[in-house]
Amino acid sequence: MFRFSWQHYRSHLGGIVAAGVSAAVGALAEGISLVLLVALAERAANRGDGVLAELGPFTLDYSTGVLLLGTVGLVLVGMTFRVIAVWLQARTVISWERREEVRAVRALLDTEYEHMASLSPAELQGVVSHVRYASEGLNSTIKVINAAISFLMLAALALVTSPVTALAMAAVGAVLLAALRPLTRLSRRSGKVASQLEVEAGRMVHDAARGGREIRLYGVQARVLDEFRGVATSHAKAKRHLRLIRGLAPVAYQGLGLLFVVLAIAFVLNVGTFDATALGAVALLFLRSLSYGQRASDAQQTFVQMIAYAGTLDDELDALTTARENFGDEPLGRVESIALQYTSYRYPENPSTDDTLIEIDLELRAPGVVGLVGPSGSGKSTLAQLLLRLRRPTKGTILVNEQDIDSYSRDTWTREVALVPQQPQLIRGSVRDNIAFFRERIADDDVERVSIAVGLHDLFESLPQGYDTELGETNRELSIGQLQRLGIARALVGDPSFLVLDEPTSALDAESEAWVQRAIHDISQRALLVIITHRATTLEVCDRVVRLGDGRVLDVATKPAGTSHAALEPEAS
Numbered sequence: 343m344f345r346f347s348w349q350h351y352r353s354h355l356g357g358i359v360a361a362g363v364s365a366a367v368g369a370l371a372e373g374i375s376l377v378l379l380v381a382l383a384e385r386a387a388n389r390g391d392g393v394l395a396e397l398g399p400f401t402l403d404y405s406t407g408v409l410l411l412g413t414v415g416l417v418l419v420g421m422t423f424r425v426i427a428v429w430l431q432a433r434t435v436i437s438w439e440r441r442e443e444v445r446a447v448r449a450l451l452d453t454e455y456e457h458m459a460s461l462s463p464a465e466l467q468g469v470v471s472h473v474r475y476a477s478e479g480l481n482s483t484i485k486v487i488n489a490a491i492s493f494l495m496l497a498a499l500a501l502v503t504s505p506v507t508a509l510a511m512a513a514v515g516a517v518l519l520a521a522l523r524p525l526t527r528l529s530r531r532s533g534k535v536a537s538q539l540e541v542e543a544g545r546m547v548h549d550a551a552r553g554g555r556e557i558r559l560y561g562v563q564a565r566v567l568d569e570f571r572g573v574a575t576s577h578a579k580a581k582r583h584l585r586l587i588r589g590l591a592p593v594a595y596q597g598l599g600l601l602f603v604v605l606a607i608a609f610v611l612n613v614g615t616f617d618a619t620a621l622g623a624v625a626l627l628f629l630r631s632l633s634y635g636q637r638a639s640d641a642q643q644t645f646v647q648m649i650a651y652a653g654t655l656d657d658e659l660d661a662l663t664t665a666r667e668n669f670g671d672e673p674l675g676r677v678e679s680i681a682l683q684y685t686s687y688r689y690p691e692n693p694s695t696d697d698t699l700i701e702i703d704l705e706l707r708a709p710g711v712v713g714l715v716g717p718s719g720s721g722k723s724t725l726a727q728l729l730l731r732l733r734r735p736t737k738g739t740i741l742v743n744e745q746d747i748d749s750y751s752r753d754t755w756t757r758e759v760a761l762v763p764q765q766p767q768l769i770r771g772s773v774r775d776n777i778a779f780f781r782e783r784i785a786d787d788d789v790e791r792v793s794i795a796v797g798l799h800d801l802f803e804s805l806p807q808g809y810d811t812e813l814g815e816t817n818r819e820l821s822i823g824q825l826q827r828l829g830i831a832r833a834l835v836g837d838p839s840f841l842v843l844d845e846p847t848s849a850l851d852a853e854s855e856a857w858v859q860r861a862i863h864d865i866s867q868r869a870l871l872v873i874i875t876h877r878a879t880t881l882e883v884c885d886r887v888v889r890l891g892d893g894r895v896l897d898v899a900t901k902p903a904g905t906s907h908a909a910l911e912p913e914a915s
């Protein structure tokens with residue numbers, strides 16, 4: 343698993359190696375300064391220069407002043423390199439995280455709408471959290487590597503200073519690590535339980551917030567709180583466990599560490615090679631290396647938990663990239679006709695159910711207004727999404743201007759089509775941003791022109807900063823009717839030649855409806871409109887009305903020129 347997960351961080355190998363090298367240099371300088379410290383202590387005890395010349399294989403033939411300065415210098419060098427290592431670590435992790443965030447958002451944006459719509463909000467949110475977790479995986483990887491390298495540097499230095507002493511301590515050290523293994527395993531297990539409960543608690547808070555209106559309406563706060571308390575209580579127990587174990591680990595390490603130094607000294611005394619200074623230096627090195635060992639094993643737990651997410655994230659992004667939008671490169675002029683030829687559609691989410699649309703055979707011509715009626719669930723919105731190329735037929739073809747709908751380029755196709763959904767979504771930004779909707783070609787004049795057309799110009803002008811007033815993510819500032827009209831303005835501002843309105847008047851007040859009718863009438867002179875509606879008043883403006891039932895076209899009624907809705911006649915087909 344380590345090798346597999348490692349692949350995900352390969353792009354930042356340079357940063358990982360650089361941080362490791364700095365940590366190694368830092369630990370080496372720190373280690374040498376510790377050895378010198380013991381030598382200095384020895385001199386201080388003997389009150390004189392030149393008393394000590396030998397320290398393991400090293401001959402320290404320097405004056406006390408030089409040794410002191412050297413020690414101070416090495417402490418500073420050690421600190422500097424360890425700071426550099428931390429800085430490199432932060433830089434590498436953040437750079438990796440930023441790259442993955444951009445990659446994730448790009449994958450989300452490039453994937454087919456059909457695929458994106460099949461993901462639950464939790465799954466979409468998951469992609470973002472998994473970037474965080476995977477980046478924590480990289481962070482702990484570097485931590486483990488750096489702590490392990492530092493540990494090894496100090497151990498190597500101890501070995502060089504006094505091989506016998508070092509080997510004796512290493513032997514006791516191995517016993518110590520083995521003694522701590524159950525603690526590590528226990529901590530990993532309760533860590534897993536705690537994180538599962540954390541997810542559950544998070545979900546409950548989410549539900550409590552989303553169901554807020556109904557919770558108050560039915561007065562069930564106490565019951566919801568009880569359920570939450572249950573989860574929070576079991577959560578608390580697991581977390582307390584985890585904290586206890588995590589807190590115990592350093593105590594156990596340090597206590598056992600001291601014990602093993604004593605044992606090692608006893609062992610060396612019995613073997614008979616006795617060099618007090620070397621022994622002191624090695625003991626100091628080992629005690630220091632213990633804290634690196636502990637840091638490595640601490641980080642290793644996070645590493646095990648988080649590094650798995652790097653693989654998860656990659657799978658998720660792969661799935662998004664596989665379902666990438668697939669456009670041709672033919673340029674599209676204005677939409678003149680759309681023909682569905684035996685088009686069927688089945689939702690990918692539930693492949694076991696029947697087709698939602700069955701062998702639809704229909705031709706629509708611009709300009710004109712086509713009404714789409716039928717009971718709820720008959721497939722009207724699905725058909726609209728097929729016409730807009732948001733979903734692709736599972737059977738049959740769709741021709742636009744007598745060519746396959748997929749042959750057109752993304753740029754030219756998306757310029758020609760527009761949708762007024764039942765509930766337009768506001769984006770973060772001003773009134774102007776919300777109408778232009780990221781399309782840079784839209785001029786300010788056009789934004790005002792369409793606002794006038796849907797009767798919102800006066801309202802927008804009266805806002806504190808006019809068209810530059812921020813609307814925010816909540817729909818607080820606008821009534822449903824105004825929001826719906828803003829949705830129409832957003833659709834009209836690009837001057838589309840094909841426009842779908844999905845129940846645009848279902849929730850409108852009389853004033854808004856009048857504005858919508860007028861806007862529909864204006865655009866219908868220049869474009870092909872498909873309106874999904876139940877309202878007789880809206881149907882009156884339609885040239886043809888297509889009636890859907892259970893995913894099939896039941897009939898198509900045509901209005902002879904100059905007559906009203908009542909005169910709609912079944913089409914001879």
Ligand SMILES: Nc1ncnc2c1ncn2[C@@H]1O[C@H](COP(=O)(O)OP(=O)(O)O)[C@@H](O)[C@H]1O
Pocket residue numbers: 459689691692698716717718719720721722723724725
């Ligand atoms: N995202 C979806 N996943 C699976 N089934 C869906 C989805 N959206 C709609 N359906 C199903 O497709 C059928 C037609 O839905 P829809 O086109 O929204 O109907 P209408 O707009 O006429 O009310 C319904 O049975 C509905 O349950």
Ligand SMILES: [Mg+2]
Pocket residue numbers: 722723724
């Ligand atoms: Mg619908």
